[in-house]
Amino acid sequence: MTTTASSAADRLSRPHRLRGWMWTGAGLLVVAVAVAGILVGQVTVPVGEVWQVLATHLFGARPSARGMAEQIVWEVRLPRVLGGIVVGIALAVTGVVIQAVVRNALGDAYVIGVTPGASLGAVAAIVLLGAGSLGITAAAFAGAIAAFLVIIALARRGGGWAPGRVILSGVAIGYLLAAATYFLQIMATPTQLQRALFWTLGSVAGVGWEDLPLLTIVTVLGCGWMLLRARWLDALAASPELARSQGVPVGRFQLELMGIAALITACVVSIVGGIGFVGLVIPHAARFFVGASHRRVLLESLLLGAAFLPAVDILARTVLAPTELPIGIITAAVGAPLFIAQLARTDRRAPA
Numbered sequence: 001m002t003t004t005a006s007s008a009a010d011r012l013s014r015p016h017r018l019r020g021w022m023w024t025g026a027g028l029l030v031v032a033v034a035v036a037g038i039l040v041g042q043v044t045v046p047v048g049e050v051w052q053v054l055a056t057h058l059f060g061a062r063p064s065a066r067g068m069a070e071q072i073v074w075e076v077r078l079p080r081v082l083g084g085i086v087v088g089i090a091l092a093v094t095g096v097v098i099q100a101v102v103r104n105a106l107g108d109a110y111v112i113g114v115t116p117g118a119s120l121g122a123v124a125a126i127v128l129l130g131a132g133s134l135g136i137t138a139a140a141f142a143g144a145i146a147a148f149l150v151i152i153a154l155a156r157r158g159g160g161w162a163p164g165r166v167i168l169s170g171v172a173i174g175y176l177l178a179a180a181t182y183f184l185q186i187m188a189t190p191t192q193l194q195r196a197l198f199w200t201l202g203s204v205a206g207v208g209w210e211d212l213p214l215l216t217i218v219t220v221l222g223c224g225w226m227l228l229r230a231r232w233l234d235a236l237a238a239s240p241e242l243a244r245s246q247g248v249p250v251g252r253f254q255l256e257l258m259g260i261a262a263l264i265t266a267c268v269v270s271i272v273g274g275i276g277f278v279g280l281v282i283p284h285a286a287r288f289f290v291g292a293s294h295r296r297v298l299l300e301s302l303l304l305g306a307a308f309l310p311a312v313d314i315l316a317r318t319v320l321a322p323t324e325l326p327i328g329i330i331t332a333a334v335g336a337p338l339f340i341a342q343l344a345r346t347d348r349r350a351p352a
Contacts, residue, residue, distance in 0.1 A: 022289050026303035030085065033310045037081035038073060040314050042322050045069050054078075075208075083207030083215065083271075084310035088278060090219040090268045092305025094261040095279025096286070096297055097226055100237040101257050102163040108279035109265040111170040112258060115276070116177035117147025118269035123181050123196045127188045133206070136199065137270045144266035147173060152255070166258075201326030202275035204313050211271050222264045223302065229253070230295035237294065275328050277335030278309060284339065 038050060049069040057074055091109070099107040109115045121143020125131035131139065154169035155162070185196055226233070232253055235243035240250045268275075286300035309327075312334060316325045 023300065023303065026300065026307060029307040030303060033307045033314070034081050034085065037084065037310045037314055038077045040318060041072070041077060042317070043068075043072055045072055049073075079209050079212060080204050080207050080313070081310055082212060084204045084313045085306045086212070086215050086219050087204060087268050087272055087275070088282075088305035088307070088309030089223065089302050090215075090264050090305075091275065091278035091309070092282035092286075092301040093219075093223050093226060093298055094264050096283040096294065096301050097233070097257050097261050098279065099283055100233045100294065101254050101261075102166045103237060104163060104167060105284065106280065107167070108276075109261075109269070110174055110276070111167055112262055112265075113147035113151045113170050113173045113177065114144045114262050114265040115269055115274045116174040116181070118144035118266060119200045119274050120147075120177045120181045120184075122199050122270075122273070123184045123188075126196050126199070127184045127192050130192075140270035140273075141266050143177075144269055145262065147177060148258070148262040148266070152258070156251075156255075198326050199273045201328035202273035202331075203316070203324075203327050204272050204309070205317075205324060207272060215267060215271060218264055218267045222260045223298070225260060226257070227295065227298055229257075230293070230298060233257075233294040234292075237292075273326075273328070275309070275331055277331045277339070278305060281335040281339050282308060 039045070039047065046069075050073050053070050053073040056070075095108050098109070098112060099105060101107070102111060104111075118140040121139040121141070122136050124143070125136045125139035129135060129139075151166070151169045151173055154173070155165040181200070185193055188196060232243065232246075232248045235246050235248055236250065236253065243250050243253070265279075282301050282305045283297065285304055286297045290296040290300045309331075312330045313327055315334075316327045316330045319325060319330070
């Protein structure tokens with residue numbers, strides 16, 4: 001009996017130890033990618049000078065690095081890396097939540113209309129108004145929220161959201177918004193078209209220190225709220241009926257979740273543009289590593305997203321250097337094969 005009990009306990013403890021190693025490994029991966037993001041670029045900055053710049057600003061050390069190193073490391077690369085980490089977290093975590101609400105593995109920001117709405121707002125500001133970066137950001141945010149509100153009106157029924165109605169409404173509105181965006185691009189001048197295309201495909205190249213506070217606060221508060229509601233997310237993902245039986249106010253909870261996901265995504269898209277596949281791929285990878293519990297999935301998605309997007313950004317600025325690719329091209333090129341591989345692995349595991 002003792003041997004049997006010990007064996008059972010050992011079997012139960014292994015997954016916990018394995019998850020601990022996975023979380024530790026993901027955390028170390030985030031640090032490694034962040035360091036690489038600061039070091040890698042078109043201009044080589046010696047490691048010693050990088051450390052001097054960071055020590056000067058973070059620890060008050062006496063400045064000794066060259067002015068060029070100061071500008072590259074502190075003004076360009078560090079906010080870009082930090083922005084990539086926050087954006088990766090935001091998109092990955094909102095992907096988890098959207099998939100739980102719509103109960104569909106293909107749920108992401110495109111489904112709730114936020115990304116197409118932001119793209120239309122930004123392109124309209126570029127083509128029709130000739131707006132600068134602040135105007136483009138404001139228009140993108142407004143477009144994202146407006147699209148989400150339309151989908152709320154179409155998808156709500158009987159005090160709740162039927163997953164099928166959310167997906168169909170999002171797809172329909174997304175196609176309509178995409179058509180309007182393409183129409184505006186046809187009207188654009190070559191210069192405007194280049195700006196619009198680069199923005200709609202996404203890039204963290206323009207992230208500066210002034211962008212980080214709002215982006216970080218919205219992401220941290222939104223992710224914290226979602227973690228506090230992890231048990232309700234488990235029940236909702238299983239079925240609305242189960243959630244109601246456990247005392248979850250399903251209609252209100254769905255609205256809160258989608259509203260927070262829309263707000264976070266709108267904030268992200270208004271600053272860095274439309275970046276696809278992060279909210280689709282990362283939640284699937286997290287579930288593969290840590291199982292279906294939403295508390296674990298949210299935490300793992302947070303770490304994987306924080307590592308994935310800065311890593312993709314490094315590829316975007318080095319693959320065709322000195323030409324920099326929009327990050328959306330790389331996320332699609334990397335994310336689609338990963339998603340297909342995950343689907344194939346799931347099929348192999350499924351019972352015959």
